[in-house]
Structure formats: C-alpha cells, structure tokens
Amino acid sequence: MRAFLAAAFSLALAIPATAGVTIDEFKTDGGLTVWHVQEDSIPFVALELRFQGGASLDAEGKRGAINLMTGLIEEGAAELDARAFAKARDGLAASFSYAVYDDTLSVSAKFLTENRDEALELLRQSLTSPRFDQDAIDRVRAQVISGIRSDEKDPSSIAGQAFDARVYGTHPYGTDRSGTVDSVTALTRDDILAAFQSTVVRDRLYISVVGDISREELGPVLDTLLADLPETGAPLPPAASPVFDGETVVIPFETPQSVAMFGQPGVPFDHPDYFAAYLLNVVLGGGGFESRLMQEVREKRGLTYGVYSYLVDKDGADVWLGSVQSANNRIGEAMEVIKAEWARMQSEGVTETELEDAKRYLTGSYPLRFDGNGPIADILVGMQMQGMGTDYIATRNDRVNAVTLEQINRVAREFLKPEQLSFTVVGQPEGL
Amino acid sequence: MRALLLTLATSLALAAPAKADIRDAVTTFTLDNGMDVVVIEDSRAPVVTHMVWYRAGSADEFPGTSGVAHFLEHLLFKGTDTLAPGELSATVARNGGTDNAFTSYDYTAYFQRVASDRLELMMRLESDRMVNVRLSEEDILTEREVIIEERNQRTENSPGALFREQKNAAQFLNHRYGVPVIGWRHEMVTLDLDAALAYYKRFYAPNNAILVVAGDVTPEGVRALAEQYYGVLEPNPELTKRARPAEPPQTAERRLIFRDARVAQPYVSRSYLAPERDAGAQREAAALTLLAELLGGGTTSYLTERLQFESQKAVYTAAFYNGESLDDTDFTVLVVPADGVTLPEAEAAMDEAIESFISKPIDTAALARIKMQIRASQIYARDDVGNLANVYGSALASGLTVQDVQDWPKVLGSITPDEIIAAAKSVFNLDRSVTGYLMKEKGDAS
DSSP, X not given: OHHHHHHHHHHHHHSOOOTTOOOEEEEOTTSOEEXXXXXXXXXXXXXXXEEETGGGGOOTTOTTHHHHXXXXXXXXXXXXXXXXXXXHHHHTTOEEEEXXXXXXXXXXXXXXGGGHHHHHXXXXXXXXXXXXXXXXXXXXXXXXXXXXXXXXXXXXXXXXXXXXXXXXXXXXXXXXXXXXXXXXXXXXXXXHHHHHHHHSOGGGXXXXXXXXXXXXXXXXXXXXXXXXXXXXXXXXXXXXOOOOOOOEEEEEOOOSEEEEEEEEEOOOTTSTTHHHHHHHHIIIXXXXXXXXXXXXXXXXXXXXXXXXXXXXXXXXEEEEEEXXXXXXXXXXXXXXXXXXXXXXXXXXXXXXXXXXXXXXXXXXTGGGGOOSHHHHHHHHHHHHHTTOXXXXXXXXXXXHHTOOHHHHHHHHHHHOOGGGOEEEXXXXXXXX | OOEEOOOOOOGGGGOOOOOHHHXXXXXXXXXXXXXXXEEEEOOSSSEEEEEEEESOOGGGSOTTOTTHHHHHHHHTTSOBSSSOTTHHHHHHXXXXXXXXXXXXXXXXXXXXXXXXXXXXXXXXXXXXXXXXXXXXXXXXXXXXXXXXXXXXXXXXXXXXXXXXXXXXXXXOSSSGGGSOTTOOXXXXXXXXXXXXXXXXXXXXXXXXXXXXXXXXXXXXXXXXXXXXXXXXXXXXXXXXXXXXXXXXXXXXXXXXXXXXXXXSSOEEEEXXXXXXXXXXXXXXXXXXXXXXXXXXXXXXXXXXIIIIIISOOEEXXXXXXXXXXXXXXXXXXXXXXXXXXXXXXXXXXXXXXHHHHHHSOOOHHHHHHHHHHHHHHHHHHTTOHHXXXXXXXXXXXXXXXXXXXXXXXXXXXHOOHXXXXXXXXXXXXXXXXXXXXXXXXXXXXX
8 A cells, every 4th residue: 555655754754864874975976966884794785766756747648658668677788688688687696676655756775896897787778778668668558557457456455545535635645656457558668768768867866775786986976877868857736735524535446444534734844843753753643552553453352453654744734644454344433543542642742741752752762774775775864854864863862852742732733633634434334 | 574485485495504613503402392492693783583383284284174273373373262363473573573483294383583681471372372272263264265265366366376375285195285375265164163173182292392493592591481481381292193095006107187267377386205404314305406406406407598598499497396305205396398398299299308307317516516516605694584584384294303404504415416316216107296287278288
C-alpha cells in the first residue's frame, strides 16, 4: 500500500544520525553536490541517487509512463540488450535498483571495490543510454498490467487508491502511479522516452555515497557517471489541495476482514511545530505497542493485529494518515475507538510521562538507524531532499527535547481535527 | 509486529557469511546450563542486537493445538512475576530500542535492537520471561482475538495465502510442516491457558535456547552478562531430542485447484519434497540452492529465459528452495501465465523447460555468475550485522552448527554441474510433488 511506503520514507527522514558519521559535503568539478562518508572497513560502496519529481511528472493522459519507464531502465542499455545487461550486472555481483514513488525516482547501487569501474560504467550506460527496446516494453508492460489487476482485487490496494482519490482528486497523488490497464496499454515507446527525459535530469538530482571510496576518487567518478544527463526536465506539478470531509466511505468487497484508511490534514516538515506534532503522533499511533491506538484497539480490546498513524510529508501535500484492519463485524467498533481516541487526544493532550517516554524513544533510537553503509546513504540523500544541512544530525535530538508539554498540547488542540478525520473502508463492514 | 515468519524462501539463502575476517568476528560458547551463545562483533555503530532463539516452533506443537507456538510468542509480552503486561516493550522503547519476535516451523525468536550500553537491561528482561511468565484468563482471551485478526490479515484476506496453505497441507502427509504456523482457525479459537503453558513449560528453558548478541560488544563482556542473567536459570532435564513425525514414502502425485473470486492473476505452482541442510552434510542442499538460482533466480535464469523471453508464455517465473529446515523441506517452481495462456499450457511449458534443463549441460557461465554473487554476498553481509545475527540464530535453531554456517559459502562454491543435475533428477519426482492451480472462481482448468 503506498501510504505505508510514504510513511516509512518520512519516518526515516525524521530520525537522524549519531556520532561516528562524518559527512563530507562537496561539489564535484562538474558541479554536482555530494554528501559523502568514507568507510573503508568493508570493500564496497553504496550509492544513492534521487531524482525529484518522480511519478508526479507523468504527462497529461500518460499515467503510468514514468512507472513503466523506471521498470525499463535495467532492461538493456547501449550495446547490451536486457539479458546481456542482466548478465553483465550479475557477473560483477553489483546490484542496481531503480524505483519510483510519488515525488522521486530513486537509483540505489551497491558494488564491490574490486570491480568498481566496470560496475559504474554499466550503471552509467543504464542512466544515459537505456535502449527501451519494443520487446522489453511489451514484456514489462505485461508485468505492470498483471500487477494493476492484482491491486484491483486486493483490499489494501483498493482502500489506498480509493482514499487517495478522495483526498487528492485530480492531482497526480489522486491516482495510482502504475496507471490503469487502459492507460498503460496505450503507452508507446515515444511516451517512454519522453518520461525518461522529463525525470532523469541533473537539476533535480541528489547524491549520497557511503563506503570504500575517497573524495578524490569519487568526484571524477560521479562526473563521468552523470555528465551526459539532460540538464532539466518537465516542470514539477503544483501543490495538491487535500480534502478531508470527515465522512466514512464504504467500498463493498467480498472478503472476511475490512481494511480502513483514515486521515486528516498534516503538518509541514519546516513548520516550527513539526517536532511537537511528530512526538504527538508517536504517542497517538506512531510508536510501537505503547501508542494509545495500539493500547486501546489491540491490547485492550483485541480488535486488530495492528493500528497505526503517521505523518506524511509529500512535496505537494502534508497529511496525517492511519490504517487499521478488523473482521467485518468488528471494524465498526475499531473505528469508534479510533475516533474517540483522536478526539480525546485533541481535547486532553498527552501526559508528562507520555511526552518523556516518546522523547526517550526518539532520541535513544537515534543511533540505531545509522548501522550500515546502505542505510546511511539512504538517510543522507533523504536529508538533502528535505532541505536539511549536514549539521542537522548534531542538533536533531535537541529539537526533540526542546518540545514542552504546553507546546505539544497546544499542537494537539490546533492540529488534530477529529471532525475532519475521514475513513475509507473496503470489505463488508457491518453497521457502518 | 510479533510477526510470523513467511516461509517462502528466496535466493537470500545464499547470503551467508564466511570471509576470514567474518569468522574472526564470531565467537561461540556454551553456558554450564546448556544455553548456546553466539557473539558477532561489529563496532562501527554503538548498537547491539540481542536475540534469544528457542529450538521450538509450530512443528513441535501437540496435535490439536495448532498456532500455540505463535500464540505463546504473543503472550510472552504480557508480563511476568515482576513486569506488568506490556512493560517489557515499554521499557525497551523508553531506552530508545525496538523489540519484536517471530515464530516459524522450527523456532521461535525474540529480539531487541538498542544502544549497546543497554545490553544488560535487555538480558535482565529476556531471561526473566524465559521462566517467569504470568498470564491471566483475560490476557488469553484478548490476545486470541488479536491472533485471529492476524490470521484474517495474513491469510483469510489473501487467496494466494489460502492456496499455499492448502498446497502445503497436501505436500506433507504426516509431518507438521503441513500445518500453518499461524494455526488452523478452528483450533486457534480453542487455544487456552493450559495449551500455552504446556508448550511454555516443555520448551522454554536455557538448554533449549540460543543467545545471539551482535554489534558493539566483546565476547568477554557478553559472557559475563550471560552467565549472570541466563547462566543462573535451571535447565529442563526432561527436554528430549527433537523428533517429529516423519514423512512416509510419498508415492502419489497430488493435484489441487483452489478457486476464489478475489484471484486476479491465476498461476500454477509445483512443490517437490526435498532434503534439507544437515549438520556436516550440506552438499545436496547446496546443489539444490544453486539449482533454484539457475532455474528461477531472476532475469538471467533458465525459466525466465525460456518462458518470458523466448516463448513469452509467462509474465513471471520463479524457483524457491530454502535448505534451512530441521526436517525434509520442499523445492517450488512457479509460473504466472501470460494473457491468453491457460494454466495447463503454462504447466506444460514449465515441464518442458524443466525437462530440457535436466537433459542439457549446465550453463557454466551462468554458474560462474552465481558463484561470483555468493562470494560478493559475504562482503555485503558484513554491512548488516543484525542480519548476521539472524543467519546464525536460524541456522543453529534448525539443527546446523556454527561450522556449517561458516562452511556454507565454500560448499556452495565447490558444487559441480554434475551434482546439480543429480540433485535435480532426484528431487523432480512427481510422486513426491503437489501441483496447484490458483484460479478465478469461474476459470477454466482444462
């Protein structure tokens, strides 16, 4: 479900680093800004590239083009067709992963020191000379369509898509980035090429590199890797205007357990109250088993296996979402408890103990995320996209600790909107 | 959360460690009461993963109580003589850590990830609930609702999961690998305090447990704490060698059709009964691991080449084998047909491809690529010490030794093409197979 992906992403961004990670920010001769951590103890490198824009750059009427294009980047480049490219990559034991989300296209690469140059050359070919052969387009298109059809029968996917459509309307966030069977069927090779040229460009690129490589080696390597990309692509879409009407919408679907998505307006990352809102969410439904929603819905009443809430900061929208799954005859009760807890939090706020516990959790788990080259590279590139400086890491826990009980409870009163909390339920819920 | 381990294995089985320096980072010893300890050192970050694995999973349950191993795993978060329900997780969170647990056929494991200076606290909490759990009737009833919702979420809401459950039940005629880890629903609703405590008293003891500590620690430091917290616990003298009902000779090809209106993408899959990795004898399992990679391990595999690139009868193909299992396991091949291709046609294409794979020499270039990836995986594995803890813990709980784990990449690297073909011919026996069609409600199976 894509709301979960988005949530995981924003969570990773909001929990930064520890001592021991020394970030070297520099500009290459070719003008690329890089966040680099040299870590020589294991002979490999983790490289993260993020192209801002992602699937939201789909042209009018071409929904799914950027998603299909992303799936095709590894299906042949320059002189190598799809199979030859895969064999070359596997023979080097390199891993290249290309993925697209609402706001970003990501390229994650891992390669050994012993064949670094060959691996980077192969990666360069995929980024600058993808073939987009017609047979590859047709083959991957069939896989994408198979996935779309599966989503149409999966209650969690149905709920996520229906909820997004309600909230975002005609904005790209309102439709699934895979597109529809019809829109994907109609895509041509020209559409794929256009999607590539609109997205994989230098002026919206963020880079982090962690591992066995020095700054002196890295600069020229990146300039070679990325020199041939076009400078600029399609304009970013305007911000969305999320709508939360406070209603419950039921989508009938024959399945034993109902899936509910819910949400209300969120809080921008650069808002002065963001950290208070973040802590508030930990207490409400964002932590582990200790959150109020988990305690009330799962631990006390056994109504679900899991219930969560999360702040999502997209480039063009800030929302506060949640999800729960319960048997058809119990989902109504689960939703009543969630609504009651949402309202209670808004009116009563958190206790001193809850605030302290949430602070200890957030600040104490701070070093746990920085436990490998791959995870560190991922966090660093995310920090850049959020507009943070490298010094953010040193100050982040102070910002968490600076939140007072008065502030968090004012934020609860001002930002929680029980009357706007909107539910989309898929299943055969009883009594809704 | 308090999760069920999915048992469909992937090529990750390759990712075992064993470079010289990795071996140097691993220390093992056994406490006087029989508890095994594995320490994996990695000082790059001030973090530790603390895990306790029990050599007991769903396949060790008494008949009629399916799901009790997993149910008990949930209940172990409910409190002890000295901890209130939920207090363990709350304490871990207040210390900036995360905790969880998971249950599989052969083991149950509990773990925390936390700053390394909190290791002692983790050991105090974990050793406490090994022997001192206290449960009320109310805890039981509420948590039983939770595991039933978990079954709803994982299984009842997913036709693919329901299909795999039926297929697995047909694969194992006598062994409890044929019973789902989460449990059959009609037995789950009857699970009670007695069933949970019977399982707990039988299997939760230091001489049935493995402690794995990975991260910014030293073996000496771990040993001192382990002796203090786990070493003082009494072993269970009644613990016997693990022996579960074994499979009889399987002599009949089984076929089944699972229909569900929620199926969007029909597919055919076939599993064959297959041998597992045994301590000191891993070659056949290694050959099967390589076979799964060669046959269905990704873009360059044989099934993909034949059915997706050449005949284009499939949109997706795969082969799975995970040799990490206490008893006989299975080897699975799967084909998702392209539009307009029926399941019988897809099955015929799958059979033809398997037949042709066995009858031709192994593609030595493909084998060389896979062996290169195995070598590299030992380097990449060192970046994720938490996963290394999993590799050692699950291997030891599945009847293997530290030596087996460290030999595994070398064994994989030494397997010859002849051994792969021999393993394939031995395993691809229809008498020991189950072929399943996952279909739409009104789909045509002919």
